[in-house]
Amino acid sequence: MTFKRLALASLLAIAAFGAQAADKYNIDPTHTQVEFTYSHMGFSNITGRFDTVQGEFLFDPADPTKSSVNITIPVDSISTGVDKLDEHLLKADFFDAATYPTATFKSTGVTAAGDNALKVAGDLTIHGVTRPVVLDVTINKIGEHPMAKVPAAGFDASTTILRSEYGVGGYVPVVGDEVRIDITVEATLAK
Secondary structure, eight states, rough: OOOOOOOOOOOOOOOOOOOOOOOEEEOOGGGGGEEEEEEEEEEEEEEEEEOOOEEEEOOOTOGGGEEEEEEEEGGGEEEOHHHHHHHTTTTTTOOOOOOOEEEEEEEEEEEEEEEEEEEEEEEEETTTTEEEEEEEEEEEEEOTTTTEEEEEEEEEEEEEEGGGGGGTTTTTTTOSSSEEEEEEEEEOOOO
């Protein structure tokens, strides 16, 4: 059996070597990315990311459905590659980072979804609004990290939300309401 998760975007899974109970894994922030994509007036599909992702998850290799994940993303770590756009997205008509400095994801359930695939349900909080989401998770690899020599795992996850449902509705519908969130995570067994 395999496991995988997010959140932040975002969201997360990992397996341990020979573990008998749920083990704690820490997300490697240098090898974890939360990206988002939205339509800009139908002309382009803008992609950005959050450069800081913090979190952990508990993984039960005997029963991945008993696993859980908890992720926090500082909103001011946003990066679109365009400084003025980043500044605008942090203002009140979008994220209002001064009032709502973090986005979070807390899992509420994990179900198997086929080979190397899971569905991770959870509560996503953005702009002070919490709504349920389901992450489609693919388990990339579970095994010993070749450099750290500790159990490690990696996965990809994705979901699509309507930003207006989280109070981040500036310029909808001219600027797309639908936002795709893509997450890639690497994590290692906590010491």
